[in-house]
């Protein structure tokens with residue numbers, strides 16, 4: 228096993244031994260290649276550099292107490308990357324190829340899967356870019372799909388703890404009929420300025436309102452939003468939200484726990500009626516929200532007075548983590564075990 232301080236890793240980049248690549252040329256995907264260099268050679272006129280033909284995914288592999296490595300819902304990531312590719316006219320990676328590449332990248336770097344109990348995981352980053360040279364604005368005819376992995380530390384170094392978020396109406400993340408529902412780099416470029424501003428002011432994320440009317444909740448930077456009240460799990464529905472696989476999974480678990488699951492538009496005014504609110508995504512599973520500040524109206528809604536997460540968020544979080552770590556039976560068929 229690699230000698231790393233597993234519990235103190237951050238969410239940076241650590242080189243592992245291998246990455247996996249596949250090229251799309253002449254209208255067909257080639258063979259999977261294994262590389263040990265983490266550099267790629269790229270044409271300076273590649274469409275990914277000029278016109279943002281780039282989509283990515285993020286998922287994790289976990290070491291269980293039983294010594295088995297578990298990958299969470301990679302078939303869903305495969306589907307989502309296809310929808311991203313479709314959305315910005317890139318070649319689609321067949322689901323089988325996607326999953327084969329992910330498994331291969333994990334198997335080849337098994338020394339970097341953090342040990343059980345460290346709270347750390349192996350982050351898997353599939354990436355699809357337009358590599359064909361093209362100066363006119365049109366889709367490339369050549370693409371590169373690659374998968375690299377890097378160990379990441381526990382999201383909550385001081386335990387599962389709520390943090391504040393902020394509403395700032397001067398920024399939009401995605402246009403109402405734009406690409407907000409695709410996992411493409413362009414959305415991240417659009418959210419960089421607001422995200423960094425929020426961080427520098429002590430917030431963990433921007434809570435975006437819908438870009439058109441600023442009346443409804445969209446999502447939280449790189450995570451979906453949910454609220455809990457009256458035994459209901461409520462999450463916004465909008466064409467500009469990225470469909471989170473964590474959110475999709477939490478909905479299933481919430482329903483199994485006896486909560487009513489509701490996806491609909493969530494008006495701004497409803498925020499103060501929730502007992503618990505949180506963000507969800509692969510990085511943290513759930514990141515409970517302590518407080519929502521409205522930077523424009525100078526108001527605040529406080530959800531956690533004692534610095535502790537709400538009981539429903541805590542239960543949902545534990546349950547999903549236990550499935551990922553193999554402590555809970557995988558009755559939904561979400562886990563791929565790498566032997």
Ligand SMILES: *Cc1c(COP(=O)(O)O)cnc(C)c1O
Pocket residue numbers: 285410446448449450451469470471472473474507508509510
């Ligand atoms: C990736 C992402 C999420 C979270 O999705 P998961 O599949 O749960 O990791 C949420 N919002 C945005 C904008 C994202 O890019």
